[in-house]
Every structure is written in C-alpha cells, then in structure tokens.
Amino acid sequence: xxxxxxxxxxxxxxxxxxxxxxxxxxxxxxxxxxxxxxxxxxxxxxxxxxxxxxxxxxxxxxxxxxxxxxxxxxxxxxxxxxxxxxxxxxxxxxxxxxxxxxxxxxxxxxxxxxxxxxxxxxxxxxxxxxxxxxxxxxxxxxxxxxxxxxxxxxxxxxxxxxxxxxxxxxxxxxxxxxxxxxxxxxxxxxxxxxxxxxxxxxxxxxxxxxxxxxxxxxxxxxxxxxxxxxxxxxxxxxxxxxxxxxxxxxxxxxxxxxxxxxxxxxxxxxxxxxxxxxxxxxxxxxxxxxxxxxxxxxxxxxxxxxxxxxxxxxxxxxxxxxxxxxxxxxxxxxxxxxxxxxxxxxxxxxxxxxxxxxxxxxxxxxxxxxxxxxxxxxxxxxxxxxxxxxxxxxxxxxxxxxxxxxxxxxxxxxxxxxxxxxxxxxxxxxxxxxxxxxxxxxxxxxxxxxxxxxxxxxxxxxxxxxxxxxxxxxxxxxxxxxxxxxxxxxxxxxxxxxxxxxxxxxxxxxxxxxxxxxxxxxxxxxxxxxxxxxxxxxxxxxxxxxxxxxxxxxxxxxxxxxxxxxxxxxxxxxxxxxxxxxxxxxxxxxxxxxxxxxxxxxxxxxxxxxxxxxxxxxxxxxxxxxxxxxxxxxxxxxxxxxxxxxxxxxxxxxxxxxxxxxxxxxxxxxxxxxxxxxxxxxxxxxxxxxxxxxxxxxxxxxxxxxxxxxxxxxxxxxxxxxxxxxxxxxxxxxxxxxxxxxxxxxxxxxxxxxxxxxxxxxxxxxxxxxxxxxxxxxxxxxxxxxxxxxxxxxxxxxxxxxxxxxxxxxxxxxxxxxx
Amino acid sequence: xxxxxxxxxxxxxxxxxxxxxxxxxxxxxxxxxxxxxxxxxxxxxxxxxxxxxxxxxxxxxxxxxxxxxxxxxxxxxxxxxxxxxxxxxxxxxxxxxxxxxxxxxxxxxxxxxxxxxx
Numbered sequence: 001x002x003x004x005x006x007x008x009x010x011x012x013x014x015x016x017x018x019x020x021x022x023x024x025x026x027x028x029x030x031x032x033x034x035x036x037x038x039x040x041x042x043x044x045x046x047x048x049x050x051x052x053x054x055x056x057x058x059x060x061x062x063x064x065x066x067x068x069x070x071x072x073x074x075x076x077x078x079x080x081x082x083x084x085x086x087x088x089x090x091x092x093x094x095x096x097x098x099x100x101x102x103x104x105x106x107x108x109x110x111x112x113x114x115x116x117x118x119x120x121x122x123x124x125x126x127x128x129x130x131x132x133x134x135x136x137x138x139x140x141x142x143x144x145x146x147x148x149x150x151x152x153x154x155x156x157x158x159x160x161x162x163x164x165x166x167x168x169x170x171x172x173x174x175x176x177x178x179x180x181x182x183x184x185x186x187x188x189x190x191x192x193x194x195x196x197x198x199x200x201x202x203x204x205x206x207x208x209x210x211x212x213x214x215x216x217x218x219x220x221x222x223x224x225x226x227x228x229x230x231x232x233x234x235x236x237x238x239x240x241x242x243x244x245x246x247x248x249x250x251x252x253x254x255x256x257x258x259x260x261x262x263x264x265x266x267x268x269x270x271x272x273x274x275x276x277x278x279x280x281x282x283x284x285x286x287x288x289x290x291x292x293x294x295x296x297x298x299x300x301x302x303x304x305x306x307x308x309x310x311x312x313x314x315x316x317x318x319x320x321x322x323x324x325x326x327x328x329x330x331x332x333x334x335x336x337x338x339x340x341x342x343x344x345x346x347x348x349x350x351x352x353x354x355x356x357x358x359x360x361x362x363x364x365x366x367x368x369x370x371x372x373x374x375x376x377x378x379x380x381x382x383x384x385x386x387x388x389x390x391x392x393x394x395x396x397x398x399x400x401x402x403x404x405x406x407x408x409x410x411x412x413x414x415x416x417x418x419x420x421x422x423x424x425x426x427x428x429x430x431x432x433x434x435x436x437x438x439x440x441x442x443x444x445x446x447x448x449x450x451x452x453x454x455x456x457x458x459x460x461x462x463x464x465x466x467x468x469x470x471x472x473x474x475x476x477x478x479x480x481x482x483x484x485x486x487x488x489x490x491x492x493x494x495x496x497x498x499x500x501x502x503x504x505x506x507x508x509x510x511x512x513x514x515x516x517x518x519x520x521x522x523x524x525x526x527x528x529x530x531x532x533x534x535x536x537x538x539x540x541x542x543x544x545x546x547x548x549x550x551x552x553x554x555x556x557x558x559x560x561x562x563x564x565x566x567x568x569x570x571x572x573x574x575x576x577x578x579x580x581x582x583x584x585x586x587x588x589x590x591x592x593x594x595x596x597x598x599x600x601x602x603x604x605x606x607x608x609x610x611x612x613x614x615x616x617x618x619x620x621x622x623x624x625x626x627x628x629x630x631x632x633x634x635x636x637x638x639x640x641x642x643x644x645x646x647x648x649x650x651x652x653x654x655x656x657x658x659x660x661x662x663x664x665x666x667x668x669x670x671x672x673x674x675x676x677x678x679x680x681x682x683x684x685x686x687x688x689x690x691x692x693x694x695x696x697x698x699x700x701x702x703x704x705x706x707x708x709x710x711x712x713x714x715x716x717x718x719x720x721x722x723x724x725x726x727x728x729x730x731x732x733x734x735x736x737x738x739x740x741x742x743x744x745x746x747x748x749x750x751x752x753x754x755x756x757x758x759x760x761x762x763x764x765x766x767x768x769x770x771x772x773x774x775x776x777x778x779x780x781x782x783x784x785x786x787x788x789x790x791x792x793x794x795x796x797x798x799x800x801x802x803x804x805x806x807x808x809x810x811x812x813x814x815x816x817x818x819x
Numbered sequence: 820x821x822x823x824x825x826x827x828x829x830x831x832x833x834x835x836x837x838x839x840x841x842x843x844x845x846x847x848x849x850x851x852x853x854x855x856x857x858x859x860x861x862x863x864x865x866x867x868x869x870x871x872x873x874x875x876x877x878x879x880x881x882x883x884x885x886x887x888x889x890x891x892x893x894x895x896x897x898x899x900x901x902x903x904x905x906x907x908x909x910x911x912x913x914x915x916x917x918x919x920x921x922x923x924x925x926x927x928x929x930x931x932x933x934x935x936x937x
Binding site for chain 1: 838839842843846847850851876879880883884886887888889890891892893894895896897898900903908911912915916918919922923925926927929930932933936
C-alpha cells in the first residue's frame, strides 16, 4: 500500500493546486482561469482585426437594416429606419463597449454588490435598499412602461443589450467579469430606471436636516437664522432677480408650530460628495460672431474609467441627435440636434426630508400620525451574498417613505427610541417619466418642444439650458419640487403632524424660468435657482456663487463670441473666493515674529508670493496651494470649537462659505471668532497667523522647502480611477489646473466629466471631450484616448453626419446590422 | 533523454489542442495519463510535464502579448502586482500551469512504477 503513497501525494498536490488556481481565494481572483491564454484576460486584447472597417452583423429581432459609421474616436453614428431598431442598436453598441460598467452600476444602485464580492459589501447593499433606490426605480419603471413611447424605447434598448450578451462565450466576457469571477445577467428595463435613481442619489441624496436640527437645539432659532440664512449675501441666481413671473402662484401651506426634534447622535453615512456640480451657459445671437446662439455645458462628476459618458449619434424617424448618453440608459442626455442644443447642471433644491417617527412600541408595527396609530408596512429585502446564505433585511415603510437607519441609530435619550422616515422625490413617480423627457428633447425643434419635453422630468432636478438655431436661449431649474412653507425640511420634520407632510407640488409650469433675457445670456452653476422674489421655498443650501458669478462676469463682456470663446471660459481657473478673501487675509495678518529664522524666511516668501498672485489656479501655481490650505484651516479654526463634533459632541455642520466670509470681512467683533476651548480671547488676526503657520508647516513636511514642488497640481492631485479601484487601470496625479471653486472645477476626484460647446449656426457645429474614451475595455487604445486633450483643455470637433453614406475624413468604419 | 523529449512534446501538443476547447485544468488529467502511459524516470516526467504545460501557455501568451493584449497585460501586471511588466506575467502564468502539469506527470510516473512493482 505504501508504494502508492508517493503518487497519491503528488496527485493530491496537483489537484489542490489546480483547485486553488481555479477558484477565487478571498479577494484573489481565480488565477488559473484569469491567466490562461486560451480563455483568460489575454483573450480580451484588441487588434485592428477586431474592429473591421466593414462588416455585417446578424442580430435577431431587428426589423430593418441599421447602418453604423464609426469615427476616429470610435463614436457610433447610428442610422435606423424605425425607433425600435434605433434604440436596439444603441443598446447593442453601448453594451459592446461598456457591458461590465453598465451592469455593475445597476448593481451599485440596486444594492447587489455582495452577490459579486461577498460579505464585505453587505452593509453597502443594505443601505442602498433602505434608502429605497430599488423602490424608486420600480415606481419609476411602472410609469415609464405605461407610456407607449418609453415602453418601446426601453424594451428595444434592452433587447439590443441582450442580443450582445447572448453572443458572448465566457472567454469573450469583458475583463472585469473574469477578474471578479462572475457572469453577465440578462438586461431588463428596470436596470435603466435604476441608473436614473443612482443619478438622483449622487445629485440629490445629500441632506443636512439632522445637522441643522442639532444646531437649532444647541444654539436656538436666532443663531441658526443668523449663521444659516436661506439666501446668501453674494448671490447671482440662475433666474436673474427681477425676471417677471408669468403665472399666478398657488397658496403656500401654512407654517405649523415649531417642532423640537430629538437631538440625535446619528451620523448620516455614505453621503454623496458635496462637491459634485456643473456649469452650463448659452449666449444669444446678439453676442456671437455668427449671430446664432452658442451653448456650453460641463457636468462635474466623479471621474472614473470606464468613462461616465458614452457618445453617440442617433439618426431615426424625426430625429438626428448627437451627444452623451449614460451607458445603460437609452437616448441622449446632453447634446444637440439639427435645430437645438441643451445641457444640464444640478439643482441644489431641498427634495429630501427626514420625518421623526413615534412608534407605538418596540415592535414598531404602528406609528403615530394625524391623531391615530397607523400601520407600518414591512418589506423584506433578500440580499444574495457570494459564498454565504442569502441575508434577509426588513425595511419599515411609512406613508412618508422608508425608515433608513433602523439598527445603528443612537439617540441621546434612551427613553425615546427615535427613528426617521425618509421622504424623497426619487421615490415618487406619479406623472414622472425622465426617459420620455430626454426622448422628446432629442426630437425637439424649438422652444415649445423643450417646454413640453420638460413637463415629465422629475428627478434629479436639473437646470436645463436650451438654445435653438431660431435664436432662443432659455434656462429653467426643472424637476418636481414639493410645495413647501418657508424652511419646511430645513430641519427634521415631525412625522406625526400632518401639517408637516408634503402638501403637493409646485406646478411644472411654475418652476423658475427665463427665456431670452435682455442681458443676452443664460447660465447656471448649481447656485440658488431664483432670487427672493420667487414665490416658493425651494431650499437654502446651494453651491457658492463663485463659478456662477465668474461665468456671468465673463459672458457679460462677450461680443462676437465663437465656440472657442466658450471653450476658454470652460477652462477658466480664476478663484473668486481667493479674489475676495486673500487681500483681506494678507491685510489682517500680524507682522512676522517669534519663530525660528527658517520659518520666518518661509513665511515672508509665502506672503510675498501671495501678494503677487492673480488668483489663477494654474497647474504650476504654488500660491494656490498655500491659499487653499490656509483658508481651509482658517475656516476650521473659526468653527471647529462651535460646530465640530470633537468639541461639541454633536453632529452639526459649519456655516456656508458665503456666511463665513461675511463674518470674517464685516464682523470683526463677532464672538464666534474666539476659540471657546482656550482661556484667552482670539481675534481674526490670531486665527490668520495660526492657520498660515499650520499651512506652511504641513506643506513643508509634505513637499520640502517652499518651491516649485508646491505646485497646485501636486497638492490637488487629480486622479481618475477605475470604477472597481483597480491599481494600474486609472491615471493618477494628472497635471491640470482648476479647482472646485473655479469654472474649470477640477478637484482631487471630481471634475468636468464632459465638456461640450455647440454653435447653432447653419450647419450646427459642435465640440466635445471627456476624460477617458469610448471603449470600456482596458486593453483598447480607446479606453483613455481623449484624456490628453481633456487635460490640456482642448475639444474635439464632433462628427455630426446628415446621412449614412456621407463622406467625412474622420470616419473609419461602416457596419451593417441585419436581422 | 529521448523518453523525456517525447513525453514533453506529447504534453505540449495535446495540452495546446485540448485547451482550445476544454478548461485550462485539462492539463492535469492529460499529464497524469500521458506520464503513466509513457513511463520513464520521475525527474523526466516532472520536467516534461512542467515544460510541456508551461510552454502551452508561454507561446500563446507571448504571441497575444505582442498582438493586442500587451496594454491590458501591463495593467494586470500592475494590479497583481508584478511591477507592470507584462513579460513577467507571461512567465508567471506558464509556471503556474507548468507546476500543475509537472505534479500531475510526476504522479503519473510514480503511479506507473507503483503498479509495475505489484
């Protein structure tokens, strides 16, 4: 028997090794399958032969022949004879380039990541479901399937995606499936709706209600009103003040008695980034060289690879449109056609509120509302977890919405188990159909079409800018806004008081709007939607005015502008905050004293440099680095003792930048300047000196002595990472200028995700770029071939064809898709 | 030496063909069976399995590295991490397959010896 021991041991080693290499080990991919040249990642390579200049693809379900031309950026130009084939082809070609990304993003939205990566994503998945993203998507889908147009669009698009998936054998799966070891699943229209909800989450999912309630309970209404005003001192709203109302406003609900929310230690987890924002602007023909309008848009989002956007031209019955799409959703989101152009920026309006609930008992089966106990609806979420049994999670729903934080909520008074229900426009679907709005915009020929298209666009609310070849320019902060009394939802609301419920909606015909203003331009940059003259309360916490004001200053000087004039404005690096604050900061900085000689030399050099700086956040600007850190630390020192968690034990937020600046500039004797934690009385010069010292010390530690290494690009360190954060698949430390507060709003992780300029003369000429490429395949040269142009602020001229057989020097391939 | 060379060639050719349609771990039963059939010394069997299986990966991986997959291989070699060098990835992959093949061939040769001495 013993003589069999050796062969058996050898065989066992071989089998164990093969098994280990064939299965995922923790976070290590199945190396045998991944590295096999027969079926692993080597098969994902891309050669010229993989992209023939001419070919005919046989696709089941097409009604007629679809012709597709590809240009040198690999943008598909799709020519279809009917709408079914058009959206089918869009789905098919998008999936061909972006299948893994589009499917992964729907899993992110739906809370289905654990299914792929196992237990470590479980809390993330639970949160997505408790926030009700899948709930909102299902509501939204129900409405969209009721409409014949959107049902056709969504089902055709899905059929196209599925036609691609069903062609794939495992060795042809996109790289990330092999790395993470799973397989694509069939596409459904629900996934398109999930992507819309993910956008709603990114763009309207932030809320400071709880932090403001804590401020209110600690400092009272007077301080809260003073430090957290509803309208800023420096304002340049989207709809200019003085724009006449063309409607008779509805009565606003009466203000109920104030509600003292229970102080809560709850820390909102997983909030979307506050810095996401965007610019758009359009010039009337009176200010342009061609006499026709110009329109520009650059949405600022987290910069990832594969790119957030996918360019496409759709030519079908009644439409010829070009622009960017969200991979996984049909139709063009931002773009232009032969007659009009449009773009979007986010509206910071308050469309997400929290209601404090009182349950009957610890079983939480009933809650108190309108003088009686009402039943709680319990929804069981089943979360599939790789390598584990499915996890069940019960989510409580009230008429307000879901109870998001259920277990991990700590309250200060153990006697009142406080829970909060969420009311959010992304959950509400009655009358809403965002896909229909985009399909109609794609077909639009004039202002009336734009007006009609926006009526079903609900969430996330956007500043839709518009320009037409016939000469109209317009903008409107558009979406479904709850009809609120002033400051309703600025703080936590009382979930038992029906007067604090949302009381209906601002009519879609009464959202703020302006058409062809006398000043000859329209614009937005996430600032306040309208001035105090607008009759409804929309919210209080918008982006600072900096980008908007700089844009308007520049636009107001433009005469005979061309597309390039707007491109230059998109790349404008001027920091208005620095322009406002730095002269004051330098003037009030005490004379240098007391420090070691080396420090004094650095401080003097820094002060000299700052005094010469013209406030441009250029890539090489050392001054921008010093100012940003100095200002940030100044703000921290000003507010940390009063609103910081460590000093107060409460989750609060700092006053907005506009209010902070006002206090520093105009209220030198404000008691808030003092640091309560020290016995002496601090003044603004004390804070200025300490924060400058802090900034210079930390920069010296980070970069060495003051010099070119302190360049702004090094400090800002713009990274574009792969969606799954894979080292080697992104680009780090991109040398580019800009800052979150300048028009070129490029930060460490966020930035202009698509820059577009459209010249609406005849024929329409358009320009665009995004920081990545059309292909999602990291083996392709088109994965990131636009990055360098983006980095240097250039735009590609977009190839806009009138017919499928048109000749154009940049066209490279012509395909036919046939049944 | 000759028996080593024949076994190596058999493994290389058959493993290359088999993996075109079957999963990569087909090298395991293949090396086991071929070594048991051909016999020879344990060292020669291990060497033939190792080199035969490894070469069945090295050749196509090297070719693909030069034809379309080099960019991606460089990224994967950063991820793993192998310093971003795609040739190291070619080498490593072949060695892993070779190790499985070598151990299986060793088991085959030893198994034949065990059966023969019965």
